[in-house]
Amino acid sequence: MTEPYYKPLPRPNSEDAGFWEAMKRHEPVCQRCSQCGTWLWHPLVQCPQCLSFDLGYEKISGLGKVFSYSIVLYNPSPVWSDAVPYVVATVTMEEGIRMKLHLVNCDLKDVKVDMPVKMTFKDVTPEWTLPQFEPCG
Numbered sequence: 278m279t280e281p282y283y284k285p286l287p288r289p290n291s292e293d294a295g296f297w298e299a300m301k302r303h304e305p306v307c308q309r310c311s312q313c314g315t316w317l318w319h320p321l322v323q324c325p326q327c328l329s330f331d332l333g334y335e336k337i338s339g340l341g342k343v344f345s346y347s348i349v350l351y352n353p354s355p356v357w358s359d360a361v362p363y364v365v366a367t368v369t370m371e372e373g374i375r376m377k378l379h380l381v382n383c384d385l386k387d388v389k390v391d392m393p394v395k396m397t398f399k400d401v402t403p404e405w406t407l408p409q410f411e412p413c414g
């Protein structure tokens with residue numbers, strides 16, 4: 278059973294509903310243009326490369342390396358104040374896209390640029406699963 282979750286939850290729209298459905302299945306995915314193959318992050322309605330509207334979701338490895346990160350020591354929002362300190366990492370995925378998520382299961386002193394990470398999944402409510410990164414390899 279999950280603990281009560283009071284932090285903000287996604288509000289899916291037509292562009293990212295497929296992403297959140299995949300998160301629920303614990304499956305790393307990213308939006309990709311069916312015409313030119315460009316990976317898109319964040320989800321869009323139209324490919325910025327070829328202007329196609331033919332976009333879908335494809336499985337990705339879920340593996341990447343830390344490009345940059347922030348250690349959050351203070352958050353004025355009451356719903357986040359109990360979470361500090363936490364790490365938000367921008368990760369270059371194997372597919373070349375950069376995703377920004379919480380980095381968990383890692384001591385603050387151990388976070389480093391180029392550190393290998395993998396996408397993991399946290400079921401925060403019965404309806405919602407949020408992606409995170411954690412160290413690997």
Ligand SMILES: [Zn+2]
Binds near residue numbers: 310311314324325
């Ligand atoms: Zn395209």
